[in-house]
Amino acid sequence: MHRALITGGTSGIGAAFAREFAERRVDLVLVARNADRLSRFAQEIRTRYGIDVEEMVCDLEIEADRERVEARLSEESTERPAIDILVNNAGFSVRSDILGEDLSLHDSGIQVMIKAVLHLSNAAGRAMARRGQGWIINVNSVSGYLPQNNYSAIKSWGNTYTEALAVRLAGSGVHVTSLQPGWVRTEFHERAGISGSSIPDFLWLSPERLVQECLRDVARGKLISVPSKRFKVLAFLARIAPRNAMHSIAAWFTKRRDSEKPLPKHSAKGTK
DSSP: OOEEEEEESSSSSHHHHHHHHHHTTTTTEEEEHHHHHHHHHHHHHHHHHOOEEEEEETTTSSSHHHHHHHHHHHOSSSSSSSEEEEEEEEOOOOOOOTTOOOOHHHHHIIIIIIIHHHHHHHHHHHHHHHTOEEEEEEEGHHHHGGGGHHHHHHHHHHHHHHHHHHHTTTTTTTTEEEEEEOOOOHHHHHHTTTOOOOSOOGGGEEEOOOOOHHHHHHHOOOSSSSHHHHHHHHHHHHHHHHHHHHHHOOOOOOOOHHTTTOOOOOOOOOOO
């Protein structure tokens, strides 16, 4: 039986991955910061699907916590089954001015969405390559093609890094996928105080559809998964468009977003 470790695994895209894997009888290791929410969600999955669910309360900004997850990914003892699927999903909106006096949210974003992805993928990739089988799914974004803000810059790194990782692991038996969503209806925007009212309804996807299409792409051996035809087209156009045109589009999107009436912020660091 396979075992998947999912970061940010209790809400949004992470929870959708957890449920979809559970439907397929894949045991889980769920990584999240909120212990109460993690416990409730893990028990819900156990009760509904009858699979094994490990709980890891971790803040991926904290080095010691991140190292515990790395150790679990590297583990090959007979005491606990090895991890053969990693979903790097934890993340949050970095809605903060790149010229602002306070760069703490940017620093946090880099820790969680760059450093943690790098370290966890490294641990998983080495362990899986030794066994000759495994799957790594990094949840990136089509916004990585748009020079809009530091979140876009972080996701641009994620898109490129995941392709580099796939090149490095070619022939090892470890398959790598860069999941590049567009707008997905989760708590991600709400937690950042973004209403999303400027985005047309037809552009929004459900996390369930996103995950199902991603796993179909994984089964087909695809490196890049952009769920839905509309976002495939948008991502393709973003990749081939002149950069000055993309600068204008990014400025337009930013202006539209900034004109939205903000929602009350629950926490800057919500998961996708």
